[in-house]
Amino acid sequence: MHWRSTTTNCEFAGSGLALGYNAGIVNALRDLIVDNRVLDLGPLPAPRLAPNATMHQALQFLVRGRRGAIVVVEGMRPVGIFTERDVLQRLPAGQSSRGSRDKTPLSEVMSQPPATIQRKASLRDAIETMVEQGYRHLVVVDRSGDLKGLLTTNDLIQYLTDQFPEETVNLPPHLHQQYRNPEGA
């Protein structure tokens, strides 16, 4: 079986989880990340707060924003980032989460300066930065340094899987699915 994906104009051979499929997909993705840029991903929502917001506000925003991080900004200029990892680092094991920490300004707990990536950088550069620096979030900026979005590892994974909708949509929900009742659907 040999076919051409309608979305990426890449050729695939084999079916389902044959090794051919596996190698074909990976090679196509490697080309894709070199040829495409951060700005090709579309909107990358960046929940943002001012440096004088409280940690309590930041935590609520972090949870509701569902992006894993808050960009701390002064106007359109990113000055820091506050991520789930920062919450982990700062959560005192010996006391409850309420208390004086509620009023701590974000400026005191954020990571600064934030790790950034240019909106015109290639996806490969973005991935390389994340992998080498150990980040899950990169603040997307333009050449003048203004905030353009927030890039997460999830955005990249999502984009990559979206390039192959036929292949991913046809895979079963559970690869090793076993049915307890042989008469079940």
Next chain:
Amino acid sequence: MDLAGLDVQAWGVDPKDPLLATPLSALLLKKPLILGPGSTVAEAVDLMRERKEGCVFIENEGAELIGVFTERDVAVRVASRGRDPQQTRLQDVMTADPVVLQSDDPVSWALHRMGIDGFRHIPVLEGGRLHGFLSSRTVLKLLLDS
């Protein structure tokens, strides 16, 4: 068309592609941090901080995987709800019965699962036991190597 007529090259197979011969199990799977369901969030946080990892796995007394607890869960299920890390047990805040991969699953399946479910960490089992875990960064890293 019979199999004899099949040209190996027509299958898009690159004999030099290292991933061709590599099941998930042979990739850089990370060593999982493991705690029991009765352990506290405080213990999990200490462990994650000390070992610089973003998740812990929870096993029952039979060494079976029963849950996952991540740094995201710390923010969402503990910190933002004002729960006391020292008084909260993992069994109350972990994700029970987590999605898993098997060690012989191909890389493309891991990508599929992460894309669909939005997980950053997926446990990998071998013979029903926790063998290691895959992080989204490891998956992305694979695309860099050439």
